[in-house]
Amino acid sequence: MQEITTTTNIDIKSKIYTIRDKQVMLDGDLAELYDVETRVFNQAVKRNTKRFPESFRFQLTKEEYENLKSQIVTSSLSEHGGRRYIPYVFTEQGVSMLSAVLNSRTAIEVSIKIINSFVAMRQFISQNALIFQKVENLELKLLKHDEKFDKVFEALENKNPTQSQGIFYNGQIFDAHNFVSDLIRKAKNSIVLIDNYVDDSTLLLFSKNQNIDVTIYTDTFTKALKLDLEKYNKQYKDISIETNKKFHDRFLIIDNKDVYHIGASLKDLGKKTFAFSKLEDLAEHLLENI
Numbered sequence: 001m002q003e004i005t006t007t008t009n010i011d012i013k014s015k016i017y018t019i020r021d022k023q024v025m026l027d028g029d030l031a032e033l034y035d036v037e038t039r040v041f042n043q044a045v046k047r048n049t050k051r052f053p054e055s056f057r058f059q060l061t062k063e064e065y066e067n068l069k070s071q072i073v074t075s076s077l078s079e080h081g082g083r084r085y086i087p088y089v090f091t092e093q094g095v096s097m098l099s100a101v102l103n104s105r106t107a108i109e110v111s112i113k114i115i116n117s118f119v120a121m122r123q124f125i126s127q128n129a130l131i132f133q134k135v136e137n138l139e140l141k142l143l144k145h146d147e148k149f150d151k152v153f154e155a156l157e158n159k160n161p162t163q164s165q166g167i168f169y170n171g172q173i174f175d176a177h178n179f180v181s182d183l184i185r186k187a188k189n190s191i192v193l194i195d196n197y198v199d200d201s202t203l204l205l206f207s208k209n210q211n212i213d214v215t216i217y218t219d220t221f222t223k224a225l226k227l228d229l230e231k232y233n234k235q236y237k238d239i240s241i242e243t244n245k246k247f248h249d250r251f252l253i254i255d256n257k258d259v260y261h262i263g264a265s266l267k268d269l270g271k272k273t274f275a276f277s278k279l280e281d282l283a284e285h286l287l288e289n290i
Contacts (some may be wrong), residue, residue: 012117017089019064023121024089025114033110034102042088048101056094060086092118165277173270180262180269181205183254187212192253192287194244196220197265200228203239205266210237217244217290244290251286259283 015029031041045052060068065086090098092115099111168176184191184205190212195202196219206214214237218225221243229241252260259282263274 012114013121016117016121017068019060019068019089020058022091023118024091025095027088027090030090030095030098030114033114034107044101045088045098051097051101052090052094055091056097057088057090059088062086163276165275167273167275168270169273171270176264176269176274177205179276180252180266181208183252183260184209187254189213189255190215192251192256192290193217193266194247194249194251194253194290195265196247196250197267198225198241199267200232202266203228203232206239207232207236212237214239216241217247219243219245219247246289253283253286256287257283259286 012033015025015033016023017025027042027045028038031038034041045057095111095114095118099108102111163179168179185208187209188211191206191209191214193202193214193216195216198216198218202216216239218241221241225241229239232239250262250265252262254260259279260276261279262276264270264272
């Protein structure tokens with residue numbers, strides 16, 4: 001090759017990247033340092049391929065190339081100069097070999113500068129390995145803290161915990177309705193209601209959550225209830241009502257896991273004194289017996 005001049009105002013260390021756990025430089029960046037076109041630079045290397053085994057020089061995969069482009073913006077990664085192929089990268093050994101291939105005083109000087117930058121980079125990494133490890137550990141701790149914060153925020157969103165048992169007295173119509181409405185709102189997937197006395201006011205309670213599937217089991221499916229259901233399903237998400245004569249008490253099953261035993265039919269909430277309680281670990285067994 002002709003005598004090569006170098007661009008002196010380029011920060012070489014900023015052109016060294018870590019790929020496949022190796023510090024490497026792009027062919028385009030090296031060509032810029034040697035002040036030649038990337039095409040000419042690679043042609044010179046190609047004529048001496050035996051000097052550049054894969055440990056000295058290798059071509060990036062498409063995935064590595066796209067990942068590198070997403071992280072940095074350099075002329076060596078653009079289409080400048082008619083680049084039509086995925087670039088090659090050179091390790092420290094490959095750069096050292098370049099001085100022999102390019103065979104000029106300036107090329108040797110440039111290679112020495114680049115190798116010195118590799119050495120400095122390697123020393124920096126070695127000397128700061130403990131710091132890097134601490135940073136990595138800190139990032140892991142932050143990730144764990146983020147997970148804990150997510151749980152805290154989720155708990156804050158549900159800052160009003162649902163009572164597991166209690167009594168509503170005669171006349172507490174609003175409080176009783178509000179309690180059951182909250183249960184319905186908090187459901188995420190489904191609700192199963194077992195109640196032998198259902199009317200349009202019962203259906204109206206479920207209009208508060210249109211993101212769940214609702215199934216009602218009742219003793220008698222009257223004509224009036226059928227008409228109410230048809231009207232409801234024309235406006236809101238469909239509710240399914242089926243007859244079941246096996247139950248005496250009222251149960252509300254939320255998301256197939258939480259079971260509430262309710263002493264009054266939902267249509268009579270607050271009209272007379274009634275109690276409610278949450279039954280643990282009985283949802284699956286209760287559903288099997290419907």
